[in-house]
Amino acid sequence: MELRAVNADSTMPLTGDVRELVRAEMERGGMSQAQVAREAGINSARLSQWLADKYQGDNATVDAAMRTWLKARSERASGDARLPGAPGWIPTATAKRVQAALFYAQMAGDIAVTYGGAGVGKTCTAMQYQRENPNVWIATMTPATSSLATCLERIALSVGIREVPQGALRIESAITSRIQGTGGLLIVDEAQHLSKAALEGVRSIHDLTQVGLALLGNESVYAQLTGGSRQAHFAQLFSRIGRRLRLNTPDKEDVEALLDAWSVPGDARENCRQVARQNGALRGLTKMLRVASMMAAGEGHALSNEHVRAAWCDLGGKA
Known part of the structure; x- marks a missing residue:
């Protein structure tokens, strides 16, 4: 199985012993053996023995589990790199x-x-x-x-x-x-x-x-x-x-501040304001804008009213 680099900034294939790949990822992520064991779903003592090449049990099974873990880490890092981050806290x-x-x-x-x-x-x-x-x-x-x-x-x-x-x-x-x-x-x-x-x-x-x-x-x-x-x-x-x-509901100034933080274009703002008046208010609006931004990024386009409307429908809203 070919493993690609867990670092989202790199696409170079990683080859070599799976133990070395796991050690490298642990060092890169500052992770303890206990953390890795929890994420990989294996016993911590078994992982410790396996990393030291002293495990007397079914090494093939542990190898497969750790390859699956590395692959999941790589895919998650790649997904995080594509996922638009919500703006930080906004002093509305x-x-x-x-x-x-x-x-x-x-x-x-x-x-x-x-x-x-x-x-x-x-x-x-x-x-x-x-x-x-x-x-x-x-x-x-x-x-x-x-x-x-x-x-x-x-x-x-x-x-x-x-x-x-x-x-x-x-x-x-x-x-x-x-x-x-x-x-x-x-x-x-x-x-x-x-x-x-x-x-x-x-x-x-x-x-x-x-x-x-x-x-x-x-x-x-x-x-x-x-x-x-x-x-x-x-x-x-x-x-x-x-x-x-x-x-009760967010102030108009709160909504406009959030739309500014997401760089929502003018023609999409009225739809966003309507979402902010629904149950969930700013939280629901943030979820919708994140989905809309993902859609826009996937197409390589700037956020538009079409993305906002599609995201709202995707989240169960009425067109």
Whole structure:
């Protein structure tokens, strides 16, 4: 089997012993044997013995597995080179409002709630804020973390506790010991997945440490803090919220900034604006523009309205 160079900038065939090719790729990618073993789907000890030419088992099978791994790495690198990258984080008007809420929560040691529709940039902005500021932790919740114990476990991992103790009280103690006095900010993303007990547990961490707390999520996050008979359950949390930011749809300026970043031509912009008004907003628009850019690159042409329309249909939109 002929193997081509994994480096996407080279098309020179690679020949020679497969062990040498694997070692070269490991060095090029800065990969450990454990990483390679996981990607190749073989036992780490077996890979170590095979690389040292000391494996006493079925070497032909390992050879074949590693050739498959090298081929997959090569094809993935080639595909990544062709895949248009999305623009980096864009400081839109909405993103600046989210940043301001996060900054307030951290500097004041207070609670901020940012809620609204999907795809308006809450998570991306939180990640950018984390990159730009020290002692910022993002704990992303899912249905699996709805209970108090699982929520605390996710937070513990997010703040850097690798050996999470057993029991909610012990986990809470470990978290508070880790973050107290840091002047940090705990961002709980997708907070709509949390139960009443979990939300109160998050509030208790804030009370115990005076570290800033930001809750991000959809409309139901705020609704369950204020609505109906449930309001009494969340009285302590609701009374502590220092800043509330509701985001429904992206501002027009947000959409235009994204279109500028993708260099979308004028005749394609109205279709893009319509996509931004759909569920998913900027996230859906970004996915569509990436597909459209791939189509354009494959044809060797500049991005056009035809590519935008084709990408929208490809993603299930109506023509």
